[in-house]
Every structure is written in structure tokens, then in C-alpha cells.
Amino acid sequence: MNVTLSRRGAVRIVCFSLAFVLTLTGLAMQYRAKSMKQQQILENQLMQTMSDLTLYASNVRSDLEKIQYVNTSPMLTTLSAKLWREASFAKEALDQLPISQNNMTNTNKLLSQIGDYCVSLSKKFSEGEPLADEERNNLSALCDYCDQMIAEIAAFQNELQTGSINYDMIRSDVRTTMQDGTSNVSVAEGFAELEEGFSGYPTLIYDGPFSDHILTQTPRALIGESDVLPTEALKTAQSACVNDASLRACGMEFSRMPSWCFEGDGIYATVTQWGGYLCTMTNDRIPEQSIIDADKAIKQAQAYLESLGYQNMKSSYYEITGNILTANFAAVQDGVILYPDLIKVGVALDNGEVLSLDARGYLMNHTNRSDITPTLSRAEAQKSVSSQLSVSKANLCVIPSDGLTENLCWEFSCKANDGTQILVYINAQTGMEEQLLILLVDENGQLTI
Numbered sequence: 001m002n003v004t005l006s007r008r009g010a011v012r013i014v015c016f017s018l019a020f021v022l023t024l025t026g027l028a029m030q031y032r033a034k035s036m037k038q039q040q041i042l043e044n045q046l047m048q049t050m051s052d053l054t055l056y057a058s059n060v061r062s063d064l065e066k067i068q069y070v071n072t073s074p075m076l077t078t079l080s081a082k083l084w085r086e087a088s089f090a091k092e093a094l095d096q097l098p099i100s101q102n103n104m105t106n107t108n109k110l111l112s113q114i115g116d117y118c119v120s121l122s123k124k125f126s127e128g129e130p131l132a133d134e135e136r137n138n139l140s141a142l143c144d145y146c147d148q149m150i151a152e153i154a155a156f157q158n159e160l161q162t163g164s165i166n167y168d169m170i171r172s173d174v175r176t177t178m179q180d181g182t183s184n185v186s187v188a189e190g191f192a193e194l195e196e197g198f199s200g201y202p203t204l205i206y207d208g209p210f211s212d213h214i215l216t217q218t219p220r221a222l223i224g225e226s227d228v229l230p231t232e233a234l235k236t237a238q239s240a241c242v243n244d245a246s247l248r249a250c251g252m253e254f255s256r257m258p259s260w261c262f263e264g265d266g267i268y269a270t271v272t273q274w275g276g277y278l279c280t281m282t283n284d285r286i287p288e289q290s291i292i293d294a295d296k297a298i299k300q301a302q303a304y305l306e307s308l309g310y311q312n313m314k315s316s317y318y319e320i321t322g323n324i325l326t327a328n329f330a331a332v333q334d335g336v337i338l339y340p341d342l343i344k345v346g347v348a349l350d351n352g353e354v355l356s357l358d359a360r361g362y363l364m365n366h367t368n369r370s371d372i373t374p375t376l377s378r379a380e381a382q383k384s385v386s387s388q389l390s391v392s393k394a395n396l397c398v399i400p401s402d403g404l405t406e407n408l409c410w411e412f413s414c415k416a417n418d419g420t421q422i423l424v425y426i427n428a429q430t431g432m433e434e435q436l437l438i439l440l441v442d443e444n445g446q447l448t449i
Contacts, residue, residue: 237281
């Protein structure tokens with residue numbers, strides 16, 4: 001029997017077929033999008049793991065170098081415990097990488113032992129035995145090993161970012177290695193040199209020393225201050241902009257330091273509800289060139305702070321990146337530098353315009369210190385500085401402890417035999433080493449680790 005298909009029926013079949021094809025296509029595209037999203041998530045997690053590994057390894061590296069210049073048992077104990085902890089974190093990050101752990105035996109072994117080695121040195125030192133030259137040489141060699149890792153991590157991260165490798169390739173590489181003991185993908189080759197020694201590079205603390213002090217207490221500078229209205233806060237925010245800017249209220253920041261928030265054309269500012277102090281300000285303008293030098297930019301920043309009512313501030317360290325100089329200023333009381341009372345100011349190097357301010361450290365910590373008279377003289381405190389260092393200058397300062405207390409210290413600017421610049425902080429009451437920092441100076445600023 002012949003079946004005659006009507007035109008309407010044919011149209012229906014074509015439409016249904018087309019709808020079916022489109023549905024399948026849509027599902028396929030949806031599945032592909034979901035798969036790509038999942039892969040992106042995995043790759044982001046991998047990048048985060050690499051970033052963590054860099055951070056922990058760099059902390060180990062800086063602690064190793066600091067230990068070479070330690071001169072008292074408590075400081076060596078503190079640094080050794082910190083190094084042991086950071087080495088453990090680095091090992092955990094390494095274990096999370098999707099590479100065959102059979103190829104990472106030596107690195108894992110070193111990470112497991114490096115902390116124990118420094119703890120053993122600490123124990124020996126506490127028993128009255130100074131670090132021997134051989135032990136200092138071992139620490140220096142470990143620093144060299146640490147310096148190798150960043151190149152491998154950076155190369156690996158670059159390949160991820162450029163798409164030269166992706167998570168699927170790494171997973172395939174691991175699967176191939178597990179099946180036949182060989183690797184057809186060069187992913188694991190990037191970590192081959194890692195087996196020759198633990199590696200890493202110094203992470204720079206751009207905020208200057210002590211800027212990461214815990215922001216959990218009641219803001220000292222705002223105690224007793226009255227509330228300000230949003231209209232008053234707006235005037236403060238507008239006056240803080242070098243170029244006249246039209247700002248509008250955009251809500252409130254609820255935190256330990258409640259602040260009114262304002263935004264404009266590429267500008268965002270916050271003003272404290274208590275007292276009406278400018279707390280933060282950012283301008284997203286990107287300078288295209290550097291014309292003014294660092295000294296002039298720092299003077300611009302100093303004048304800007306004074307115009308806002310922030311007096312008696314001393315510049316310390318600075319960083320230059322993207323044609324912007326970010327300077328750190330600490331409050332000064334009776335000649336004593338108050339490092340917890342920190343303000344950061346960003347200055348454009350094309351025209352000197354202030355592009356950012358962060359006064360949270362200052363507002364959180366600033367108060368009049370009642371006891372900043374040292375028990376020990378400079379000469380007495382300097383006896384606690386390692387004989388491996390030569391002292392060039394010293395001044396009194398206040399630094400935060402690991403908790404929310406502070407210590408009055410003598411800050412000694414020193415130089416090691418190889419030219420490395422070291423900052424040593426000796427407690428001005430007890431003579432104990434409280435902190436030790438490595439100062440890095442180049443064309444991009446003065447930074448500490």
C-alpha cells in the first residue's frame with residue numbers, strides 16, 4: 001500500500017527533525033560548556049596550589065637566610081618553628097599537584113627534613129653551642145636550592161596561562177606514567193630540576209615591615225570620636241581626590257571600623273563613621289609613563305597626608321610598579337618610629353597625582369604611647385646583634401608582637417659580609433632579638449622579607 005505524505009505532514013517531519021537536531025546540538029553545546037567550566041575550575045585550583053607552593057617555599061627561603069644572622073636562642077627557636085611549619089605547608093601543596101609523586105621523592109624528603117634540621121640547630125644553640133661555619137654554609141646552600149624552584153614554578157604557571165598545557169594533559173601525563181612508567185608529555189619534565197634541590201624565591205612584602213599586624217582590635221585612633229553624617233563624610237572624600245571628582249554615596253562598610261562608602265568615575269573612597277577620617281581611596285587611572293623620580297613622589301605623598309591631617313609621619317619603604325610608587329609612612333612620637341601606625345600612599349609617576357591611600361593600619365593602631373623610654377642604651381642593645389653583621393645606624397621604634405601587644409626596640413641597619421642588608425630589632429628593655437628582616441634595594445624600591 002502506497003502512503004502519500006501530505007505537504008503539511010512533510011513540513012511537520014522536517015520541523016520535528018530540525019527541532020531534534022537543534023536539541024541535540026544544544027545539549028552537546030551545554031555539555032561542552034559544562035565540561036570546559038569544570039576544566040577551568042580544575043586549572044584555577046591548580047594555579048592556586050602553585051601559588052601556595054610558591055608562598056610557602058619563599059617563606060622557608062627567607063627564614064633560612066634570617067637564621068644565618070640570628071644571635072640569640074629565642075629568636076632562633078622562633079624562626080626554626082616557623083620554618084618547620086612553612087616547610088610542612090610546602091610539602092602539602094606539593095602533594096596536591098597532579099604529578100606522579102614517584103618523581104618527587106627527593107623534594108619531598110628535603111621538605112620533610114629541612115624543618116627538623118633547623119630545629120636541631122635551635123636545640124644545639126640553646127645549649128650554648130654557637131652555629132658553626134659548616135652549619136651556616138649548609139643554610140646558605142639550602143637558600144641556593146630554594147632559589148631554583150621559582151623558575152620551575154614560573155615556567156609551569158606560564159604554560160598554564162598561555163594554554164601550552166592544560167589540566168587534561170597533566171592528568172593524561174600522570175595516567176601514562178602510572179601505567180607504563182614513562183611520560184609522553186613534557187609536563188613532568190618541568191619539575192625534573194626540582195628533584196635536584198628544594199627551590200623558591202623571596203616573596204616581597206610591599207607594605208613594609210609589620211604592615212600585616214592583626215586588624216582585630218577596636219580602632220585606637222577612633223576611640224571617643226563622634227559619629228559623622230554621610231554629607232560630612234562626602235565632603236571629606238571629595239577633598240581627598242586630587243582632581244575634583246563627583247562622588248556619590250554607595251552604601252556603608254560594616255566592620256570593626258564602620259565607614260561610609262563613596263564612588264565616582266573610577267574612584268572609590270571610604271570615610272570612617274567615627275571621626276570622619278579618610279580610610280581608603282583608590283583611583284583606577286593607569287599612568288602610561290614615569291617622569292618624576294621616587295624622592296619627588298614621596299614628597300608629594302607626604303604633603304598629601306599633611307593636607308588630610310595626618311601629621312608626624314615618616315616615610316620608610318616603597319615599591320614601584322606599573323608607573324605607580326606606593327610609599328609607606330609610619331607615625332613618629334618623640335623621635336620613636338611607630339611601625340604599627342602605617343599609612344600607604346600610591347602616587348602616579350607621570351604627574352604626581354595621588355591614586356590611592358590606605359590608612360587602616362594607622363586608624364586601627366594609632367594612640368599616644370605612654371612608655372617609650374628604653375632601658376638599654378644603643379651600645380648595650382647592639383651587643384645582641386650577630387658578629388656576622390656590621391651596624392651602620394640605629395634608631396628606636398615600636399613594633400607589634402605576634403599578638404596584639406607591642407615591643408619597644410632598637411632597629412639596627414646592618415650589612416652582612418656578602419653585602420646583604422639586614423634589619424635587626426633588639427628589645428630595648430630585655431636585649432632579646434624580636435625580629436630580623438632582609439632589606440632588598442633596587443630600582444623598583446626598598447622592600448623587606
